[in-house]
Amino acid sequence: MGLLYLASALLEAGFSCKLIDASQLGLSSKELARKIISLSPRIVAFTSVTAAYPAVIDAVSLVRSEDSSIRMVIGGPHASARPMEVWETGLFDAVITGEGEGPLVSLVQYWLFPGEVQRPFDGVFLGEGWVPRPFFHESLHSIPLPARNMVDLFSYAHPGTIFTKRGCPRRCYFCSISTSGFERFHPLERVFEEIDIISQSHGIKTIDVLDDTFLSNGERAVEIARYLSANGLDWTCQAAVVELLRSREIIPTLAECGLKNIFVGMESGSKRVMKKAKGITPEQALEAVSLLKRAGVPAVVACFILGHPWDDYNSLTATGEFILRLHDMGVRISVSLLVPYPGSAIGDNPERFGVRVLSHDYRLYNGEYVLLDNNRLDSEVLYSFYVDLLDRLTA
Numbered sequence: 001m002g003l004l005y006l007a008s009a010l011l012e013a014g015f016s017c018k019l020i021d022a023s024q025l026g027l028s029s030k031e032l033a034r035k036i037i038s039l040s041p042r043i044v045a046f047t048s049v050t051a052a053y054p055a056v057i058d059a060v061s062l063v064r065s066e067d068s069s070i071r072m073v074i075g076g077p078h079a080s081a082r083p084m085e086v087w088e089t090g091l092f093d094a095v096i097t098g099e100g101e102g103p104l105v106s107l108v109q110y111w112l113f114p115g116e117v118q119r120p121f122d123g124v125f126l127g128e129g130w131v132p133r134p135f136f137h138e139s140l141h142s143i144p145l146p147a148r149n150m151v152d153l154f155s156y157a158h159p160g161t162i163f164t165k166r167g168c169p170r171r172c173y174f175c176s177i178s179t180s181g182f183e184r185f186h187p188l189e190r191v192f193e194e195i196d197i198i199s200q201s202h203g204i205k206t207i208d209v210l211d212d213t214f215l216s217n218g219e220r221a222v223e224i225a226r227y228l229s230a231n232g233l234d235w236t237c238q239a240a241v242v243e244l245l246r247s248r249e250i251i252p253t254l255a256e257c258g259l260k261n262i263f264v265g266m267e268s269g270s271k272r273v274m275k276k277a278k279g280i281t282p283e284q285a286l287e288a289v290s291l292l293k294r295a296g297v298p299a300v301v302a303c304f305i306l307g308h309p310w311d312d313y314n315s316l317t318a319t320g321e322f323i324l325r326l327h328d329m330g331v332r333i334s335v336s337l338l339v340p341y342p343g344s345a346i347g348d349n350p351e352r353f354g355v356r357v358l359s360h361d362y363r364l365y366n367g368e369y370v371l372l373d374n375n376r377l378d379s380e381v382l383y384s385f386y387v388d389l390l391d392r393l394t395a
């Protein structure tokens with residue numbers, strides 16, 4: 001979605017561009033580099049989450065060794081969280097931090113028409129004399145609709161994705177928020193227009209609302225749900241437990257309006273750890289689930305993290321029991337090991353949480369490895385607990 005927004009901004013400014021979703025196409029770094037070179041671009045813009053960053057570096061190095069005249073810029077979650085680390089590789093001509101629509105267009109204009117554009121936007125970092133400062137659009141009104149025609153939507157497992165807002169009002173300690181910024185809403189008419197495009201122009205009948213938390217504004221959520229329902233669409237979203245409890249009276253309406261799957265962040269099953277990690281209690285989490293079930297929402301996915309800085313064997317066991325209890329109630333479970341993502345409070349300041357980062361190999365930053373040592377929990381014990389739990393959930 002990020003690339004579709006960026007492509008749209010470039011097209012609207014009059015530039016031509018091509019989009020390669022390397023992970024979707026299953027391209028290796030070598031294949032990606034070959035593809036880039038075959039297109040003879042003047043500028044290549046890369047995006048990456050932390051886990052994909054090493055592969056991007058490999059691809060960029062290969063492109064550089066073949067053709068040093070191509071200008072290369074990187075943005076997205078990893079570059080926004082670690083702009084200097086990225087810059088110091090010496091591989092990029094610019095790093096963009098935060099939201100990229102305005103900054104990328106201004107950078108391309110600056111590079112292609114140097115006399116006409118004196119200085120690109122905030123958010124652009126071009127080395128010495130520049131300060132890496134994340135840029136966020138104050139309002140989302142001027143951002144063009146994502147250029148969905150640039151990809152084969154049906155090659156994706158979830159072709160009907162949409163954002164009705166950007167940013168999250170919360171600040172969970174494990175969440176990397178360097179690219180999502182403060183909460184801003186897309187105008188409702190625009191959300192409706194996008195829903196029409198997805199459903200009518202593309203013929204997609206299920207809409208996945210990717211907002212970090214869909215229910216931060218309950219009234220708006222209901223308006224959007226009603227529009228989806230009036231158009232005969234099913235939809236999915238993500239919400240926080242506190243929002244579900246606060247908006248309990250609208251849950252039946254959301255269910256009637258076609259909400260078919262909801263992701264809810266619970267993060268632990270231990271009272272003590274849940275309080276610290278998410279500011280909620282296991283009872284509140286169970287109450288949120290029963291509100292959803294009673295309203296008839298067909299699927300609830302509860303998301304958990306193992307290996308919080310406050311976790312010990314007892315809290316881990318409590319989490320395991322809580323997860324299995326939910327599983328028995330028909331709740332689907334998503335569980336991963338804690339990752340100290342750059343841009344998150346724990347990734348940027350692990351010492352504040354009394355933990356030590358065990359590996360800086362970003363290829364391991366996908367939630368399947370133990371990456372922190374918290375002194376209370378042996379890494380091997382934590383890892384086997386995680387593997388056993390996955391086995392029990394899939395048995």
Ligand code: B12
Nearest residue numbers: 001002045047049050075076096099100176179180366367
């Ligand atoms: C939706 C989502 C997903 C969906 C994606 C679905 C889809 N069809 O796109 C799914 C579930 C697949 C997913 C998977 C993962 N995700 Co995710 N995801 C998100 C989420 C909630 C929204 C991303 C998004 O599209 N935002 C909207 C678009 C417009 O924003 P954007 O992509 O950030 O792009 C903007 C800017 O970043 C910038 N930008 C981005 N790239 C570039 C490049 C250039 C050149 C420029 C100039 C600017 C620029 O401009 C864009 C437009 O403003 C974010 C959290 C968040 N709110 O950002 C997490 C987030 C991106 N995900 C994250 C992670 C960790 C993952 C996984 C690694 C999880 C895992 N363990 O497997 C995988 C990796 C998948 C992959 N290969 O990329 C982390 C990344 C943290 C980090 N430092 O790496 C985030 C930030 C969550 C978090 N808060 O911690 N994710």
Ligand code: SF4
Nearest residue numbers: 168170171172175212
């Ligand atoms: S984990 Fe979810 S609720 Fe917490 S800050 Fe990130 S997006 Fe917001």
